[in-house]
Amino acid sequence: MIYEDQSMSGIRTQAPAISEDTIKRLKEAVGPSGWSTDAEALDAHTVDWLGQFRGPSPLLMKPATTEEVAAIVSICAQTGTQIVPQGGNTSLMGGSVPFGTGNEIVINLSRMNKVRSVDPFNDTITVDAGCILASVQAEAEKIGRLFPLRLGAEGSCQIGGNIATNAGGTNVLRYGNTRDLVLGLEVVLSDGRVWNGLRGLRKDNTGYDLKQLFIGSEGTLGIITGAVLKLSPLPASVATAICAVSSLDAAVELLAYCKDRAGDLITAFELLPRTGIELVLKHFPVTRFPLAEIHDWHVLLELSSGANDSELARMMEELLTESFEADLVLDAAVAASGEQSKAFWLLREGLAEADVLEGASIHCDVAVPLSAIARFLQEATDEVERVCGGVRVVAFGHAGDGNIHFGIVQPVDSSAESFRAREHEISELVHGVAHRFHGTISAEHGLGRLKRDALRTYRDEVELDLMAAVKRTFDPSNIMNPGKLVNVGDDPRLPCFGDVA
Incomplete structure (x- = not known):
């Protein structure tokens, strides 16, 4: 689904365009190297990384100093011109692209790289x-x-x-x-x-x-x-292993055991599902799976230390041996070199893109308490499969901190368009399960414009009012990335919360 020049509620607006005088002043504030109206350059900065959101802007600003940023913002404050700050434009929530109202400029900070x-x-x-x-x-x-x-x-x-x-x-x-x-x-x-x-x-x-x-x-x-x-x-040594675990409960028990035995030597504890591994191997032929067979669930475990390699390798060996004996781990492979460690990580890093390459997919970025990970994954999977038979759930991520990237890939026999049309419905199912386990609907990707209104379902009025009050205090004219994360004022593009009657 592409959201272009409109809000998720479909309400179009005709905001006043930025005046020629304002555009002239903005250009003068940064000099000829600090702005662009080139269509190709603008296009690269007005669509999000996933291609879900697109919003044209008449002007791309690329300041080189803090002083230039301040000059731009001062002009925008005086003229009521809205600002979309942007870094690498890798947002997954549509937070770094304009709505396309005609009254938004993009300020990209790529020239400020010292x-x-x-x-x-x-x-x-x-x-x-x-x-x-x-x-x-x-x-x-x-x-x-x-x-x-x-x-x-x-x-x-x-x-x-x-x-x-x-x-x-x-x-x-x-x-x-x-x-x-x-x-x-x-x-x-x-x-x-x-x-x-x-x-x-x-x-x-x-x-x-x-x-x-x-x-x-x-x-x-x-x-x-x-x-x-x-x-x-900087760590002197790193030990990386991929372990097949006997169940989701075993993965959580393994984490607890490793924390008891290795403490803060644990750098990463990532959950890798069978469905995800199979898609990575399918779409990235350069990857190799190090175990004899693919199991339902795996953990990518990494330890790092200031000690020498042999001490850390011994710690990893002891952890895995004792985990085998406790029936938590079914099989494991330990990287014998830095290159093998990178190869293990390629499997994990490919998960975020493999389901996109497979077809239409819906991504939920949730977190739950560590003790609830197994129950959340089971219930969320059951809910999604119940309402949309044939989907493939690719749930992976940062099990060490409770953050699960819950991906749902379209059924093989369905069209991408019909599946994407159900994005809100399916996402809400997953969010509802996470909420029941006292979790959150956004663990690390933010809210942007994709999840902003969902916040009203999962946060109470006091919290929403406090957030709106912070926004009004710091940005009383509502020019800083308006309509993202929170929405206040009289902007009709999306429903507001926390408005003062």
Whole structure:
């Protein structure tokens, strides 16, 4: 389903176009290298990564400095021009593309890609928001440190977008979400002022922790232009294994056992289903499965340590041996080299794309308490199969932190169009099951415009009112990514919550 120039409720609007004078002022604020009206360039920044949302914009801005961002926002605040902040445009929720009303400009931060400073003694790196995640990782490694945020899109996503969506990834179990990796921020506010909160402090009790409001705000409160990021020691050794487990309950028991025995040596604990593995092997011929046969459920387990390889290898061997004896693990393969470890991870990383290549698919990003993972997966699968026979469920992800990417691939004998037409119905089934287990409908992908209205079903009025109050306080004119995450004011494109009568 493509949402083009309209909301999910189908209400079209005819917002006033940006005046020629405003466009002229915006262009002058950044110079000839900082803007584009080229149709091809605009097209690349006005459709989301999954191709679900498209919204034309008359102007693409590419500022090179925080001062230029502030100048742009000041003009937009004066003229009521709406802003869609954008990083690598890898959002899965439609949060980084316009609605296409004619009154939205895109501010892409890709030119702001400098490393401002590195402090190995404080274990911090200060970067522009437009730095590619993989580049930040590489800069940290140059000084023998690790920036542990690890994502499938790390070669194209930008750190500002990672922060704005509170990205998760595969290392959350040990290092936490992006929220846990940010010490300070620089943000351009909705009136063009710049808040300089670039402090590399781990303890600071002087009032509200303002940076936490901007982390995960999806560009609705301000534009993140710089960040101080926390670094960790670079592991001296890594041990990676793929294990076939006897059941979903066994996978959860294995996690508990590994945490008891290995503690914070566990870097990742990822769940891999039979359906997903089979699709990866089908669509990515370069991949190889290391076990003798494919089982219903597998775990990709990774340990890392500052100790030498032999000590970590012995720990992994002991874990697996004792897990075999406890009937938790049926079979296992341990990577004998870094290349084999990468090959194991290719299987995991291919899961996110394999179901898309297979056909029309619906993706739910949910989280439940660890103790509820097995029951959630069973009940959600049963519910989906009950209402839509023949679907293939590809449920995988970060079992170590309770985040499950619940994918549903169309039945073989159905059309893509008819299946996509049921996206809302099927997603709501999965969300309802997650909610019954005290879970969430968005664990790491955010809300954007795809899940924004669903929030009203799963959060109480007090919480919704508080969120709307925060939005109004930081963005009283409603120009910062309006209609995403929350919707306030008189914008008729989508239903609002938290409005003051």
